[in-house]
Amino acid sequence: MTRPIRVLVAKPGLDGHDRGAKVVAAALRDAGMEVIYTGLHQTPEMIATAAVQEDVDVVGLSILSGAHMTLFPRVRALLLEAGREDILLTGGGIIPKEDMDALNAQGIARLFGPGTSTQDLVDYIRTWFAAREQQIS
Template identity: 85%
Template structure:
């Protein structure tokens, strides 16, 4: 039996709306994942540090502020600098489709917009994790 998937859910920046992040965290927990929620107003440095300390498999950012083109690449850079380019960086929020595509070409995982079923996110993470586990075996 494989271990639980460890996910860090974070709200970077000044956006104070965390209902969606809490809904996602609960859905991931209900799906059997270990979830760490960092709370509001996190810097990319705080997020990356928590991800390293908690030894997570996935970092999910919830961004409604419009700063996604800065925040996702910065968290990704910080994780890579710590040798953790094996972490899936995913997330969601108010992100235009063209920006989602641009971030995905930079190595960010699939991003989810408003109205996405939490089941879709759960399935995406479980599929990614299973593929990673099979590559390591």
């Protein structure tokens, strides 16, 4: 890697549980990534704006509220509107497999459920970033 991977970790909606998001943010930081954590109660607009302003490579949403079928597509649409289709949109939470599949079909990257090791997430992001950097070169 020529530079650190920049990741924005966000908690959209009214869900007030952010322990998992903080654990993920710390694990990504420990893996050498630059992490911006936006905190609780972010709107999709706030998340997309922060992603563009911070020039991140990855946006990771943590959603436990059940609103994943609305929030992931909305953030994706806002990133596309901003011309940032190059940003990897991933995340996790309590998301049924069939919803994960439906979101993947809409352009949302791999989603991670409860019990996923943080190393799996780190490896996924590093692999994606390396492939993207290779395409750019």
